[in-house]
Amino acid sequence: MAEFPIPASEQDFHANFAQLKPRMNNTEALYESSRCLFCFDAPCIKACPTGIDIPQFIRQINTGNVTGAAKTIYEANYFGNACGKVCPTEVLCEGACVYNLQDVKPIEIGRLQSFATRQVIESDQHLFKPGQPNGRKVAIIGAGPAGISCACELRALGYEVDVFEAKAQPSGLTVYGVAPYKITNEEVLAEIDYLQAQFGFHVHYHSPIATRQELEALEETYDAIFLGIGLGGTNALRLPGEDRQNCVGAVEFIEQLRQHHHRVAVGRKVIVLGGGNTAMDAASESARLGAEDVILAYRRGKDEMGAYEFEYDLAKSVGVKGLFNVAPIEIVGNGKVEGIRFVRTQTLNGQVQVVPGTEFVEPCDMVIKATGQAKQVSFLRHIPSLELDKNGRIVANAASGQTTNPQYFTSGDARNGGAEVVNAAAEAKAAARGIHAYLLGQ
Amino acid sequence: MPDLSINFAGIKSPNPFWLASAPPTNSGYQVMKAFDAGWGGAVWKTLGVPVVNVSSRYGGVNYRDKRLIGFNNIELISDRPLVDNLREMEEVKKHFPQHAVIASLMVQSREEWHQIVRDVTNAGADGIELNFGCPHGMCERGMGSAVGQEPDVLRLIVEWVMEVAQIPVIVKLTPNISDITEPARAARLGGADAISLINTIQSIVGVDLDLFAPYPIVDGQGTNGGYCGPAVKPIALNMVKNCAQDPHVALPISGIGGIENWRDAVEHILLGASSVQVCTAAMHFGFGIIREMTAGLEQYMTEKGFATIHDMVGKALPNVKHWEDLNLKYKVTATIHEDKCIGCQLCYTACEDGAHQAIALREGTRVPEIIEENCVGCNLCSLVCPVEQCITMERTDDGTEHLTWKERTLANSIPTSFNDERAGGLHHWVPEPTAALGKEKHKTLPGKARQLGQPSPVSTELKS
Structure with missing residues (x-):
């Protein structure tokens, strides 16, 4: 039996995809903020990639200075609200909370953070403004967390900023790729509107930068170019039958889900291939869309999955079953997907090896491939002297984000290979300062 | 099984927990409900001269998420007709002959004192408490703490009362004084049978940051109130101790101030109180708290081997030194x-x-x-x-x-x-x-995005 009924309306959808970190009310925020110990040299700050002064903003919430709390958050992280909801806080700030060592529930830092930021967003209380115009211009490719964070910081430093976005909406994976139970589209877009109203960067939607000619135009017009392009589509498995109907990539599936909600259909029995956080999301989402059975198939053992433990727990809690030490060798079916032919595997000295003679077919009517996103290597080849590492990531200076082509800077998934929103926000803010330092020196 | 009953200066009560003279003892209904719940005694809300109360009477002090760690009020003595109070007092005593009903009183002239002492005695009160402590409103009319702060006046009024009193008389002291033993000694010299302390402390519990007015706010303005609640216990304990250790006071003490559980009560008792009075906690949580108080006290006495309350009164006094x-x-x-x-x-x-x-x-x-x-x-x-x-x-x-x-x-x-x-x-x-210098700067650079790699401070002005 399915854990969730198939959602037939927007209302059903929101019921099945209820927010994991619902908004705190004032009383809850008062109680929770009261518990914070105000640690010296607090471990939560150290655990936050953007270094938000967490004890400070919690103390500000506790003393009724919610606006001040939001300012503390935004000074460190322009995606303050989104990060409060989508950050893997269990392994970051909340995981570092000293209460864990006492077997006491850690402070709900993420929810407190969103409590403060939602308040200033909804009351449209402006905390920042652009710097004095300095006459320089920067182009940003990609309006994801990296691009928008970089844009905000550059505007604060007085730059004119144009952001070129291929899609119709800003914020990248935050609106196209994060699981809907982590944050709603409305909440994501409200934060971007709030930032744009304060910093006044220009975003050009439906404006993909794809060709050498387009890049050349940017190089001529702008003093520096920031690459916040993220990653591409799901990697192909190169398996026979991969083109059958109902065999989809996780990134594409989630993007559809974020945009079309209950109008996205899943199979009755779904197999998700992969062991990372995206696989966990896709499996959870399939279950919440009403699939009767959802199987998470991974070629190594359970403990070797790349996903955070709490993400696997979340998938299990909605009825997802694990199938471990299996490798897909064919997507079977007749036009439509009817199953996956697997072979059992074992891990020897860290290497996955197939066990001969153990093939079997697991029937299903949908396959979701969560086997990693491709790098945008062919596009990046258009940028002269831009170096990529062997995994296709852009090589950049750790502090400044400057690439091997000095006019280009980068942050986020394109540079780190795929991490959290908070990593992109942190790196991009630093990269904006890197751009500033570079242009100061020219 | 320890015996919780007390005989306080001749006032008998099944346990040492009394409700203090305050809003919880404003009516026969409340006092009966309290006795029904298990309270041993009640000091009736002060009877005396006619008064008029303001609307908006209480203010609170919260600490983080904890409500009312301190509490103040600008309410006056009973604003109900004396005859109603006397009739209800009589009715309560009929239902609860073993419980202590003490009448708190506050009037002005000798004649008035004589009359009201006779009235409450006729109504069946087991004792009288003289309210020389109220630090707001009444003191502006020469009563309450205005009396408690003048030992000679205090003594004179006690003497007036003792001229006609046939039931034990307790003098309730104000803490708004530099040496509490002075009025305590005056009470003894006047012939009182016991003292109770502390009454509320003159206070402003907070200021409204938008209206620029002290709480509680009455039409945009406020006045000092009387402070009580858990926050005042340390002040009360010290004053109880001072009176208990003074050989010139040598009167039974009813401890008041910040008592909301059995532990607070035991602390008052160990420093010399032989009955305890509670107000704020009952106003906050209702009369039901008495269950925890009596159960806790009984458990403590059993574990320590105290057979009676008397056995533990003042046990900590020898260890309180200069x-x-x-x-x-x-x-x-x-x-x-x-x-x-x-x-x-x-x-x-x-x-x-x-x-x-x-x-x-x-x-x-x-x-x-x-x-x-x-x-x-x-x-x-x-x-x-x-x-x-x-x-x-x-x-x-x-x-x-x-x-x-x-x-x-x-x-x-x-x-x-x-x-x-x-x-x-x-x-x-x-x-x-x-x-x-520089030590306070956290290593983690909070408040700004983490510097990745080597931090390089940048100026916000471009070179020309």
């Missing part, structure tokens, strides 16, 4: 129990900024370390530590020496220079003042 009588040779040192430490480092920062720089941080661990030679045994670290029994204060002297300041004074050996081995003295290490 500073000059304390043993200067006693020494404790903080010990951090690593297995319990959660690494919040509150002890470190507290000692560093608020005490004696006797705690150090070590590389590779968040568990701080005590610098024993700097530790003066002040307790601060153990007080701020959020984990039970994580920092303990261990005795480090051998227990054989005993020397007090008084003894040194008598032996003419008080120090003539700052050569004490404790904080600030010789051999005690104190950092150079300039060592403080």
Whole structure:
């Protein structure tokens, strides 16, 4: 039996995809903020990639200075609200909370953070403004967390900023790729509107930068170019039958889900291939869309999955079953997907090896491939002297984000290979300062 | 099974828990409900001259998420007709003959005092409490704390009352005075049978930051009120102790101030109270708290082997000394129990900024370390530590020496220079003042995005 009924309306959808970190009310925020110990040299700050002064903003919430709390958050992280909801806080700030060592529930830092930021967003209380115009211009490719964070910081430093976005909406994976139970589209877009109203960067939607000619135009017009392009589509498995109907990539599936909600259909029995956080999301989402059975198939053992433990727990809690030490060798079916032919595997000295003679077919009517996103290597080849590492990531200076082509800077998934929103926000803010330092020196 | 009943200056009660004269004892309905719930006695809300009350009467002090750790009021004495109160008092006594009903009184002239004492005696009250404590409103009319602050006037009124009193008389004292034993002695000289303390402390519990007015706000303005609740217990305990230790007072004491559970009550009793009065806690949580109070008191008495309340009254008094009588040779040192430490480092920062720089941080661990030679045994670290029994204060002297300041004074050996081995003295290490500079900057650069790699401070102005 399915854990969730198939959602037939927007209302059903929101019921099945209820927010994991619902908004705190004032009383809850008062109680929770009261518990914070105000640690010296607090471990939560150290655990936050953007270094938000967490004890400070919690103390500000506790003393009724919610606006001040939001300012503390935004000074460190322009995606303050989104990060409060989508950050893997269990392994970051909340995981570092000293209460864990006492077997006491850690402070709900993420929810407190969103409590403060939602308040200033909804009351449209402006905390920042652009710097004095300095006459320089920067182009940003990609309006994801990296691009928008970089844009905000550059505007604060007085730059004119144009952001070129291929899609119709800003914020990248935050609106196209994060699981809907982590944050709603409305909440994501409200934060971007709030930032744009304060910093006044220009975003050009439906404006993909794809060709050498387009890049050349940017190089001529702008003093520096920031690459916040993220990653591409799901990697192909190169398996026979991969083109059958109902065999989809996780990134594409989630993007559809974020945009079309209950109008996205899943199979009755779904197999998700992969062991990372995206696989966990896709499996959870399939279950919440009403699939009767959802199987998470991974070629190594359970403990070797790349996903955070709490993400696997979340998938299990909605009825997802694990199938471990299996490798897909064919997507079977007749036009439509009817199953996956697997072979059992074992891990020897860290290497996955197939066990001969153990093939079997697991029937299903949908396959979701969560086997990693491709790098945008062919596009990046258009940028002269831009170096990529062997995994296709852009090589950049750790502090400044400057690439091997000095006019280009980068942050986020394109540079780190795929991490959290908070990593992109942190790196991009630093990269904006890197751009500033570079242009100061020219 | 310990016996909780008391005989307080002739007033008998099944247990030592009385409701103090206040809103919870405003009517026969409330007092009966309280007795039904298990309270041993009630001091009726003060009867006396006609009054008019304002709307908006109470203000609270919250600490973080804890409500009403302090409470104040600008309410006056009973505004219900005297005859109604007397009739209800009589009715309560009929239903609860074994419970203590004490009439709190406040009037002005000798004749009025005589009349009202007779009235409440006729109504069946077991005792009388003279309200010489109310610190707002009534004192402006020459009553309440205006009396309590003038020992001679207090004594005179007590004498008037004693001229006609046939039931025990308790004098309720105001803490708004520098030496509580002065009015306590005056009460005794006037012939009172007992004292009760403390009444509320003159206070402003807070100021509205938008209206620029003190709480509670009456039409945009406010006045000082009377402060009570858990926050005042330490002040009350000290005053109870002062009266209990004064041989010239030598009267039974009803302890009042910050009592909301059995522990608070036991503390008052150990410092000399033989009955206790409760108001704020009943106003906050209702009469039901009496179940925990009696159960806790009974459990404590059983564990300690006290058969009666009387057995424990004043048990702590012999150990409450003047500073000059304390043993200067006693020494404790903080010990951090690593297995319990959660690494919040509150002890470190507290000692560093608020005490004696006797705690150090070590590389590779968040568990701080005590610098024993700097530790003066002040307790601060153990007080701020959020984990039970994580920092303990261990005795480090051998227990054989005993020397007090008084003894040194008598032996003419008080120090003539700052050569004490404790904080600030010789051999005690104190950092150079300039060592403080830059130390407060956290290593983690909070408030701004983390610098990745080498931080490079950038100017916000471009070169031309």
